[in-house]
Amino acid sequence: MQIVIFDHEQQVADTAAQWIETLVNNKKSPILGLATGSTPIKLYQQLIRRYQEKKLTFKSTTSFNLDEYLGIDATNSQSYRHFMNENLFNHIDIDNTHTYLPTCAQGQNPREQGLAYEEKIKQLGGIDLQILGIGANGHIGFNEPTSSLASRTRIKTLSQQTLADNSRLFNNNEFQPTLAMTMGIATILDARYVLLMATGENKAKAVKDMITGPLSAICPASALQMHENAIILLDKTAASQLPDQEYYQWANAQNIKINQAFGLYHNY
Numbered sequence: 001m002q003i004v005i006f007d008h009e010q011q012v013a014d015t016a017a018q019w020i021e022t023l024v025n026n027k028k029s030p031i032l033g034l035a036t037g038s039t040p041i042k043l044y045q046q047l048i049r050r051y052q053e054k055k056l057t058f059k060s061t062t063s064f065n066l067d068e069y070l071g072i073d074a075t076n077s078q079s080y081r082h083f084m085n086e087n088l089f090n091h092i093d094i095d096n097t098h099t100y101l102p103t104c105a106q107g108q109n110p111r112e113q114g115l116a117y118e119e120k121i122k123q124l125g126g127i128d129l130q131i132l133g134i135g136a137n138g139h140i141g142f143n144e145p146t147s148s149l150a151s152r153t154r155i156k157t158l159s160q161q162t163l164a165d166n167s168r169l170f171n172n173n174e175f176q177p178t179l180a181m182t183m184g185i186a187t188i189l190d191a192r193y194v195l196l197m198a199t200g201e202n203k204a205k206a207v208k209d210m211i212t213g214p215l216s217a218i219c220p221a222s223a224l225q226m227h228e229n230a231i232i233l234l235d236k237t238a239a240s241q242l243p244d245q246e247y248y249q250w251a252n253a254q255n256i257k258i259n260q261a262f263g264l265y266h267n268y
């Protein structure tokens with residue numbers, strides 16, 4: 001794991017945007033894995049700005065989102081399709097037919113839909129860079145605690161904590177889905193690079209468990225310990241429970257020097 005700790009949330013977003021810009025400008029048909037939630041909003045704003053400044057184009061980019069609610073359709077303003085359109089896709093030049101979410105409409109078979117999503121990712125060559133947030137309970141995607149570390153795209157029941165955490169986004173009396181389709185942990189681990197962003201004090205315990213805890217289904221994000229190219233971008237509040245912070249800062253300074261001397265190594 002490469003752990004980078006920043007003073008400010010904006011630096012987390014800017015650094016993640018730089019990773020995406022490098023990928024999009026260096027690969028002919030880049031495949032991005034995307035996330036919803038509060039954490040990536042500043043990243044998406046930064047990508048829109050860079051697109052408007054003509055620093056990058058998404059014309060040949062394909063995207064796969066981590067998850068989508070079950071029981072509401074794409075036109076619902078609470079759907080993750082709506083979130084992605086509003087916060088990113090409508091403001092850049094990505095071809096909308098090349099943006100995928102793991103959906104399962106009424107009447108469709110979730111097993112078949114999950115398999116088809118996995119197949120589509122494989123068929124297009126696999127995800128180059130997967131963006132992740134982390135739940136306060138350590139979830140990635142909607143892989144809640146005790147999710148199989150070998151899981152693939154499927155239905156998950158959201159935990160009480162996730163429902164409570166996300167209830168802030170729903171009005172009183174508005175239907176809040178309790179089920180979602182989500183990429184599995186094995187799906188996420190297949191990405192060539194994973195970049196997890198965490199900001200805010202309420203993520204500090206999950207971040208500590210992910211990095212220093214045992215590899216365990218009880219903290220699904222700990223599975224990233226098994227990934228060859230996992231980059232963890234934190235603001236200092238999210239990093240506040242981490243031991244050895246000086247070492248991470250020191251190692252990161254060395255990495256910058258190594259990259260300057262030998263060039264960035266991206267095995268996209």
Ligand code: F6R
Pocket residue numbers: 034035036037038039040066067132133134135136139140141142
């Ligand atoms: C979003 C997702 C979730 C969020 C996580 C953090 O597509 O899969 O795992 O990344 O719940 O959410 P925020 O960023 O709202 O704290």
